[in-house]
Every structure is written in C-alpha cells, then in structure tokens.
Amino acid sequence: MLDLVGKRYYWFLLSFLVIVPGLISLAVHGLRLSIDFTGGSLWELRMSRPVQPGEVRQVLAQHGIDDAIVQTADNNVVLIRMRELKEGSPEKNQLAQALRDTFGDFTELRLESVGPTLGIAIRNRAIAAVALTTLGILGYIAWAFRNTNNPFLYGIAAIIAMLHDVAVVVGIFSILGWLRGVEVDALFVTALLTVIGFSVHDTIVVFDRIRENLARRAAPTFEEIVNYSLVQTLVRSLNTSLTVVFTLLALYLFGGETIRTFVLALLIGIISGTYSSIFNASQIVVVWENRELHRLFARLRGQHAPA
Amino acid sequence: MRIRPWQTLIVIVLLSLAAIWVDLPGQRLDPFGWKRNITVRQGLDLQGGIQLVLQARPPAGTVVTQEVLEGTRDTIERRVNGLGVSEPVIQTRGNDQILVELPGFQDPERAVRVLQRTALLEIIDTQGQFLPVGTIVNTTAGPAPEANATPTPTAGTATPTASATAASSAAAGATPQATTTPGATPTPEATATPSGPVYETIITGADLKDAYPTTDQFGNLVVGFELKPEAADRFYQYTSTHIGQPMSIVVDKQVINTATIRDAIRDRGIIQGLSAQEVRDLALQLKSGALAVPLEVVQSRTVGPTLGQDSIQKSIIAGLVGLGLVALFMILYYRLPGVISVIALLLYTAYVFALFKLIPVVLTLPGIAGFILSIGMAVDANVLIFARIREELRLGRPIARAIEEGFNHAWPSIRDSNISTMISCMILFWFGRYVGATIIQGFALTLFIGVAVSMFTAIVVTRTFLRLLLTRPFFRDVRWYGIAPSQVATAQATGD
Numbered sequence: 001m002l003d004l005v006g007k008r009y010y011w012f013l014l015s016f017l018v019i020v021p022g023l024i025s026l027a028v029h030g031l032r033l034s035i036d037f038t039g040g041s042l043w044e045l046r047m048s049r050p051v052q053p054g055e056v057r058q059v060l061a062q063h064g065i066d067d068a069i070v071q072t073a074d075n076n077v078v079l080i081r082m083r084e085l086k087e088g089s090p091e092k093n094q095l096a097q098a099l100r101d102t103f104g105d106f107t108e109l110r111l112e113s114v115g116p117t118l119g120i121a122i123r124n125r126a127i128a129a130v131a132l133t134t135l136g137i138l139g140y141i142a143w144a145f146r147n148t149n150n151p152f153l154y155g156i157a158a159i160i161a162m163l164h165d166v167a168v169v170v171g172i173f174s175i176l177g178w179l180r181g182v183e184v185d186a187l188f189v190t191a192l193l194t195v196i197g198f199s200v201h202d203t204i205v206v207f208d209r210i211r212e213n214l215a216r217r218a219a220p221t222f223e224e225i226v227n228y229s230l231v232q233t234l235v236r237s238l239n240t241s242l243t244v245v246f247t248l249l250a251l252y253l254f255g256g257e258t259i260r261t262f263v264l265a266l267l268i269g270i271i272s273g274t275y276s277s278i279f280n281a282s283q284i285v286v287v288w289e290n291r292e293l294h295r296l297f298a299r300l301r302g303q304h305a306p307a
Numbered sequence: 308m309r310i311r312p313w314q315t316l317i318v319i320v321l322l323s324l325a326a327i328w329v330d331l332p333g334q335r336l337d338p339f340g341w342k343r344n345i346t347v348r349q350g351l352d353l354q355g356g357i358q359l360v361l362q363a364r365p366p367a368g369t370v371v372t373q374e375v376l377e378g379t380r381d382t383i384e385r386r387v388n389g390l391g392v393s394e395p396v397i398q399t400r401g402n403d404q405i406l407v408e409l410p411g412f413q414d415p416e417r418a419v420r421v422l423q424r425t426a427l428l429e430i431i432d433t434q435g436q437f438l439p440v441g442t443i444v445n446t447t448a449g450p451a452p453e454a455n456a457t458p459t460p461t462a463g464t465a466t467p468t469a470s471a472t473a474a475s476s477a478a479a480g481a482t483p484q485a486t487t488t489p490g491a492t493p494t495p496e497a498t499a500t501p502s503g504p505v506y507e508t509i510i511t512g513a514d515l516k517d518a519y520p521t522t523d524q525f526g527n528l529v530v531g532f533e534l535k536p537e538a539a540d541r542f543y544q545y546t547s548t549h550i551g552q553p554m555s556i557v558v559d560k561q562v563i564n565t566a567t568i569r570d571a572i573r574d575r576g577i578i579q580g581l582s583a584q585e586v587r588d589l590a591l592q593l594k595s596g597a598l599a600v601p602l603e604v605v606q607s608r609t610v611g612p613t614l615g616q617d618s619i620q621k622s623i624i625a626g627l628v629g630l631g632l633v634a635l636f637m638i639l640y641y642r643l644p645g646v647i648s649v650i651a652l653l654l655y656t657a658y659v660f661a662l663f664k665l666i667p668v669v670l671t672l673p674g675i676a677g678f679i680l681s682i683g684m685a686v687d688a689n690v691l692i693f694a695r696i697r698e699e700l701r702l703g704r705p706i707a708r709a710i711e712e713g714f715n716h717a718w719p720s721i722r723d724s725n726i727s728t729m730i731s732c733m734i735l736f737w738f739g740r741y742v743g744a745t746i747i748q749g750f751a752l753t754l755f756i757g758v759a760v761s762m763f764t765a766i767v768v769t770r771t772f773l774r775l776l777l778t779r780p781f782f783r784d785v786r787w788y789g790i791a792p793s794q795v796a797t798a799q800a801t802g803d
Contacts, residue, residue, distance in 0.1 A: 086607070088423075109611045109614045110609055112608045113604075115362070125742070129734050129735070129738040141723075189738065190673060194680070200727040201725065204724045240687040240690050245683075246629060246632040247682050248629075250679070255622055256618045258614070259676055
C-alpha cells in the first residue's frame with residue numbers, strides 16, 4: 001500500500017515551499033486592492049479608434065486627474081482607474097466631453113464608483129465574512145465529529161488545512177498583483193469563501209473515513225488507520241477535483257474576461273484544497289495524536305540540557 | 308412499508324417533466340398561462356443597468372431614524388416606479404443607506420438626477436422682485452417631509468427668523484449648487500448657505516394634490532399641478548391680492564421659473580421653462596413627494612448592455628464544455644454507473660434551472676460561475692457512492708448488496724461535506740448584500756441551490772436508476788462497473 005503518512009514531513013515541506021514566497025510577497029508588497037476596498041472609480045470605455053494609454057492619461061491630467069491608471073484591451077477598450085468619479089456629476093460630464101473631443105465618440109461599457117468610507121466598510125465586512133465562515137465550519141465539524149475522542153482536533157486540523165489554502169491563494173495573488181497588476185476585489189473574497197467551503201468539504205470526506213476505520217479497528221496503529229483511509233479516499237478525491245477543475249478550466253478559457261481572475265482564484269484554491277485534504281489535514285491529526293511536537297520539544301530540551 | 312424503486316421512478320419522471328416544462332422558454336406548452344410570470348431574471352451585469360447606494364446625509368445635528376429612512380425608501384420606490392424599470396430592487400441597508408438596482412435602465416445620469424433630488428417644491432412671495440432662473444434662495448419652509456404634511460404652518464407668518472428651527476437648518480443643508488440649467492444638477496454636498504432675504508413660502512409640495520406633464524396654451528410641455536382644497540383657498544387669497552407682481556416657483560431652493568401674476572389662481576397651475584425630460588422628471592419627483600433627508604451617491608455601478616450579452620454567450624459555451632468534459636470523464640471512468648450519473652447530471656441541470664426560474668434567482672455572471680462550479684461538485688456525491696460500490700464489489704459482494712452498502716456508507720460524507728459548503732454560501736449571501744447586492748448574492752444562491760439539489764439527485768435519482776437496472780440479470784457482470792473479474796476477491800459471499 002502507498003505510504004502517504006510516513007512521508008508527512010515532506011508534504012509539509014512542499015506546502016511551505018509554496019506558501020512562503022507568497023507570504024514574503026504579502027509582507028513586502030501586500031495585496032493590490034481594487035476600488036471595492038479602497039474607494040475610487042473604474043471606468044471602461046470602448047473607443048471608436050485605437051488609443052494609447054498615454055494619450056488618455058494626458059487628457060485626464062489636463063482636468064486635474066494625474067494619478068489615473070489607464071489600461072487598454074482588445075476592441076479599443078480603455079480601462080481607467082482613478083479616484084471617485086460620481087455618476088451624474090458635472091465632473092464626469094466634463095471628463096466625458098474632453099475624451100469625446102480628443103478621441104471621438106465612445107461607448108460607456110461600465111462605470112463603478114465606490115466612496116472611500118464605503119470601501120473600508122466593505123473591507124471590514126470581507127474580513128468578518130472570512131472569520132465567520134471559519135467559526136461556523138469549525139463549529140459544524142466539532143458537532144459532526146462529536147462522537148470521536150477529540151472532536152476539536154478534527155476541527156482544528158481542518159481549519160489549519162483551510163488556512164493553508166487561503167494562504168496559497170492570497171500569496172499567489174499577492175505575487176500576481178506585484179508582477180502582473182492583478183487586483184483583489186469583492187469577487188476575490190467570494191472565491192476565497194468558496195475555496196474555504198470546498199477545502200473543508202474535501203477534508204471531511206477523509207476524516208469521515210478515518211472515523212469509520214477507527215470504529216472498525218481496521219489497522220493496528222492510528223497512523224496506519226489514517227494511511228489506509230487516505231488510500232481509500234485518494235481516487236475519489238482526485239476524481240472529484242478533476243471534475244471541478246474541468247469545469248473551472250472551461251470557465252477560465254471560455255468564460256470571458258470579467259470573471260477570469262475570479263475563476264483563477266477558485267482554480268488555485270480547489271487544487272490547493274485537494275492537496276491539503278490529502279497531504280496536510282489528516283497528517284496533522286497524526287502528528288497531534290502521536291504527540292510529535294511534544295516529543296520534538298522534549299528532544300530539543302534534552303539536547304540543550306547538557307550544554 | 309418499503310417504497311419500491313419503480314414508485315420512486317414515477318415520482319422522478321413526473322418531477323423531471325415538470326422541471327423541463329418550466330425550463331422551456333417562453334409560453335411553449337402553456338395553455339393556461341401559468342408560466343406567464345415565470346422568467347429567468349438577469350442581473351445587472353448580464354442585461355446592463357445601474358446600481359446605486361444612496362447614503363443619507365442628514366443636516367448637522369439631526370439623526371436619521373429608521374422611520375425617516377423607510378419614508379425615504381418609499382419615496383425612492385415611487386420615483387423608480389415612475390421611471391418604468393421592470394424589476395427594480397430598492398432596499399434599505401444598515402442605518403442610513405438605500406440600495407437601488409435598476410436592471411436594464413441605460414441612463415445613469417437621469418437615474419441619479421431623479422432619485423437624488425429632494426424635490427422640495429415651493430411657490431414663494433418674491434416681495435416684488437423678479438428673481439432670475441437659477442437663483443438660490445432662502446425660504447421659510449423646510450424640507451417638509453411627508454410625515455408632517457399638514458399644510459398650515461408657514462403661510463401668513465411674516466418674515467420669521469431664518470435660523471433657530473430644525474426645519475430651516477435642514478433646508479440649508481439641502482441647498483443645491485448654483486447652475487443655470489434647472490434640474491440638470493443633482494443636489495449633493497452643498498455647503499454654501501445662500502445669503503440675502505428669506506422669502507415667504509406660500510405653497511409647498513405637501514400642498515399638491517397631483518402633478519403631471521401637460522401642455523400650456525402654446526403647446527409647450529409643462530408640469531401641471533393641482534392643489535389640495537385648503538391650500539387652494541390660501542393660494543387664491545394670495546394671488547388675488549398680488550396681481551401684477553412676480554411670483555417664483557422654487558425646487559430645492561433654486562428658482563426654476565418666475566412669472567407675473569395676471570389673475571387670481573385657485574387650485575391649478577403650471578411650471579414652465581423646462582425641457583421635455585425635465586418636465587417628466589419633475590412631475591415624477593413632485594408626485595412621489597419630497598425626500599425626507601438629502602441623499603448622496605456613495606457607490607454606483609453602471610454596466611452597458613453589450614458587456615452583458617457578450618458574457619452570457621461565453622458562459623453558455625463554458626457551461627456546455629464543462630458539462631461535456633465531466634460527462635465524458637464519468638462514463639470513461641465509471642462505465643455503467645457513469646452513464647447513470649450523466650443522466651442524473653442532466654436531470655440535475657433541469658431541476659436547478661427550474662428552481663432558478665421559480666424562486667426566482669437573479670442570474671448574474673458569478674451566479675452562472677456558481678452553477679458551473681456546482682456541476683463539478685454535483686458529481687462528487689456520485690463519485691463518492693461509486694467509489695464505495697466498487698470497493699464492495701471488489702470484496703466480492705453481490706451487486707445489489709454492494710449498491711445498498713455503497714449508498715449507506717457514502718451518505719455521512721456527502722451530508723457533512725455539503726453542509727460545510729452551504730455554511731459558506733449563507734455567509735457569502737450576507738456579505739453579498741453589503742457589497743453588490745445581486746452580483747455576489749447570485750453566486751451564493753446558485754451554489755447553495757446547486758449543492759442542495761445535487762444531494763437529492765445523487766441519493767434519489769442515481770440510486771433509483773441503479774436499483775432498477777440491477778434487476779436485469781444482463782447488468783450483473785462486474786465489468787459494467789469498470790472492474791475486471793480478476794480483481795474481485797475470491798472469498799465469495801463471506802457475508803459480513
């Protein structure tokens with residue numbers, strides 16, 4: 001039989017190798033927050049002829065907006081990010097007129113504006129939502145596993161695996177924000193909450209098998225029971241993830257620009273969620289049951305004592 | 308009393324027919340018109356439209372009570388209805404915000420103008436002066452919320468002190484910025500209190516019985532209004548004693564029309580000098596009443612229709628490709644059960660869409676993504692069950708037994724794992740209300756429904772099909788289940 005549990009510290013190491021660069025990037029650069037959290041405006045226009053971002057910036061600067069970020073996309077689409085520009089305000093009319101005068105007529109694809117205070121409120125809400133989800137799921141797992149010796153152990157292991165997935169997604173998006181200018185918006189929070197749900201969904205299936213095999217005393221040691229349970233659920237975990245990854249890949253490739261980063265966050269999170277449910281969550285339970293950290297500390301103390 | 312599989316099959320067939328009937332677009336197969344009100348509602352990001360979050364900005368020293376906010380919401384609702392938007396969303400949010408969604412509405416500037424303006428109408432005694440259009444004036448009337456619409460107070464009291472009362476300071480807070488085109492400017496964040504005389508208000512919007520677009524004797528579009536009886540008497544008295552003097556019509560403290568009184572007027576009047584759309588909007592605003600508190604736009608989202616149409620087409624392609632890939636994978640990997648799970652998946656799609664229409668779910672771009680994601684998750688329950696069935700078969704169990712065991716063992720995992728997803732959906736729904744109403748709520752709702760329905764199809768639909776097929780001796784060979792006979796444990800029928 002495959003020995004997955006025996007190599008547990010290699011799996012942990014692999015997780016760290018993926019997470020650490022992201023966390024460093026997060027500490028150095030943070031996340032590139034979108035207007036959903038900072039306030040400001042996102043203005044998407046389809047011009048009647050190709051334009052250069054510099055030209056647009058110039059027109060904006062003439063009207064006192066010198067810190068706008070201007071990007072161009074296919075089909076003469078121009079994306080302008082700037083401080084809050086209110087719908088229906090004289091300022092907006094002036095800007096639209098100035099752009100019309102310079103570049104000819106254009107179609108307004110969208111204008112999203114968020115006031116700065118509202119942006120901060122939404123950011124707090126997002127943090128609260130992630131915290132609430134964590135608590136809710138921890139509570140549910142503790143309840144679902146109430147008949148085991150240590151229900152909170154499973155809950156905490158599932159939460160650690162979940163935080164692993166959150167760290168992977170957030171870390172990668174921090175790097176992407178730094179390298180490619182990818183922004184984190186309200187949809188990103190949506191993706192994150194979904195990943196949290198999925199990650200736990202996946203972990204529970206494995207835990208469920210451990211619970212069952214424990215009751216049946218399917219193997220002599222706890223470690224072997226966990227390994228046996230993992231091998232039994234491995235195919236199912238991979239198959240489920242594969243089907244979800246298929247559908248998400250289809251969405252990523254054919255689903256259009258607007259939700260591409262949203263789908264990317266889901267995709268990264270689901271892959272990470274599958275990994276963590278097999279290679280982290282159950283293995284943490286083993287580390288805990290074997291009191292391995294305990295022994296590690298004891299050994300460290302033992303080595304220090306003679307010196 | 309055991310329910311037989313074929314009885315369940317009848318229920319499934321009936322349910323499926325009902326779902327497919329609901330799913331059929333338009334009024335097809337609908338002799339009694341039951342489906343007339345069942346349609347897919349498209350969110351803002353799919354059909355285009357406007358979403359606004361309006362923040363109450365009460366004058367310094369006053370607080371927005373829940374009553375005032377509700378009253379303002381009602382006023383906004385009447386105005387939105389006047390705009391003719393088919394399925395608007397108007398809800399209060401928190402203590403001092405109102406969320407408005409106008410799907411399909413394509414003129415954001417007009418929406419902001421119509422919704423945000425206080426629309427406090429006054430007819431003032433100009434004390435013989437001819438006030439030019441656009442002048443900002445101080446008057447004796449406050450913003451006159453509908454609650455205290457008793458039309459007696461201001462009339463007759465000569466030049467009261469301009470400060471002191473809450474009403475007059477509120478009026479100052481609502482003062483618009485000065486521009487020459489009336490109605491073109493919304494009323495926000497005015498800070499400058501106009502100096503100069505305080506004019507006496509004779510009639511306010513609260514005195515109006517009705518307001519409507521009409522034409523004057525030259526065929527120009529004007530706003531016509533009718534006064535309530537008691538106000539009409541007062542108006543008659545005033546106009547009959549001031550013939551030959553000017554009189555101004557003021558909206559939100561800004562003069563939009565000044566005319567000389569030629570005759571005594573009793574209960575009808577007109578407001579001239581506005582463009583066609585301004586006439587319609589002002590009539591709408593007057594009819595809906597003045598806002599109880601000035602509002603400011605703190606968040607707006609405008610999506611053009613072209614962007615939405617493009618997204619729908621792309622999502623449909625993505626959905627079909629995703630569904631096809633999953634179906635292919637399931638059949639190749641699980642063989643006969645795989646075929647059954649694909650049938651279950653198709654029925655799942657039919658049920659989910661029927662629910663989307665019946666509830667109704669506002670379909671958004673993330674919502675479609677949520678549904679496509681749920682396709683992948685929907686087969687998870689089947690994967691769990693089939694994996695278990697295979698294990699049991701390998702142990703040498705007879706097929707009927709293996710299937711029952713497979714379902715029983717898989718159920719706790721299916722239940723527990725799906726509930727954790729549903730918990731995150733519920734919190735997402737709460738988060739979504741705050742961020743962008745339908746856009747994120749759509750995702751939470753479609754994923755939630757998807758997960759719930761997938762539990763039903765996995766447990767009821769797949770199981771029934773498997774049980775029915777089992778009774779055919781033809782399908783008893785393990786190869787139908789993707790297992791080579793050599794893999795089956797030789798210890799046949801060891802029991803338990």
